[in-house]
Amino acid sequence: MKKVLTLNDVCLTYHTLQGETDALSHLNLEVEEGEFVGIVGPSGCGKTTILSLIAGILSPSSGSILLEGGDTNSLKCGYMLQKDHLLDWRTIYKNILLGLEIQGRISNDSLDYVADLLNKYGLKEFRNSYPHQLSGGMRQRVALIRTLALKPSILLLDEPFSALDYVTRLSVCDDVHRIIKQEKKTAILVTHDISEAISLCDRVVVLSHRPATVKYIHHILIEGEPLVRRKSPDFAITFDKIWKELDIKL
Numbered sequence: 001m002k003k004v005l006t007l008n009d010v011c012l013t014y015h016t017l018q019g020e021t022d023a024l025s026h027l028n029l030e031v032e033e034g035e036f037v038g039i040v041g042p043s044g045c046g047k048t049t050i051l052s053l054i055a056g057i058l059s060p061s062s063g064s065i066l067l068e069g070g071d072t073n074s075l076k077c078g079y080m081l082q083k084d085h086l087l088d089w090r091t092i093y094k095n096i097l098l099g100l101e102i103q104g105r106i107s108n109d110s111l112d113y114v115a116d117l118l119n120k121y122g123l124k125e126f127r128n129s130y131p132h133q134l135s136g137g138m139r140q141r142v143a144l145i146r147t148l149a150l151k152p153s154i155l156l157l158d159e160p161f162s163a164l165d166y167v168t169r170l171s172v173c174d175d176v177h178r179i180i181k182q183e184k185k186t187a188i189l190v191t192h193d194i195s196e197a198i199s200l201c202d203r204v205v206v207l208s209h210r211p212a213t214v215k216y217i218h219h220i221l222i223e224g225e226p227l228v229r230r231k232s233p234d235f236a237i238t239f240d241k242i243w244k245e246l247d248i249k250l
Helices: 047-054 094-096 098-102 108-120 138-149 166-180 194-202 233-246
Strands: 004-017 019-032 036-040 062-069 079-081 152-160 186-192 203-207 212-217
Touching: 004 047, 004 186, 019 062, 019 166, 019 186, 019 212, 036 047, 036 166, 036 194, 047 062, 047 152, 047 186, 079 108, 094 108, 094 138, 098 212, 108 138, 138 152, 138 203, 166 194, 186 194, 194 233, 203 233, 212 233
Parallel strands: 036 186, 036 203, 079 152, 152 186
Antiparallel strands: 004 019, 004 062, 203 212
């Protein structure tokens, strides 16, 4: 398989007036094309920092990060945050086109691709609606389509379901997993929810306490959509292993 992302011996130290803080220590990770990788770790260990490094928002203190064999570049990354950040005064269609407009990439091909995404993922009839007219789950689906419209090399998902209630969250997880797999996208999910990571991902990376490094990597062998995976006997076994590895002090 083709390697899309390589983090090689990445370290990051924050420098402030109060002194230095080591955030990441000799972190190594490879992600292959089409993989869905989850990252879990103790609170404050630097999970979101890793996404910022991959997107090129931050630079490592040492080590290297290669995206498609070259330097990191925010234009290669699609970032999906905790909140959908849809603009209330724009229609769903106009919200989806926002990134393309900002990057000056509106073309017949890009508009055709957006139309195809709207049609495939049940949003065509809502294209002229406004965000307040949609449920929280549908708004997150719109946010994902807006990200996919840019055809990023890799999707970075930072706690994208945390603002949703539990029942909606389960449904949206299924939606997001299905869309990412059908579009054959490479994705990295940062989450505090172990169950979410196991149900969605092909591999789950467990980080240590700060300064974070890779502690364990679990290959998830459970097949099926997220809701189906949660019913597998192996699901609870994997959950217990990861929970113990996190070594969270209560």
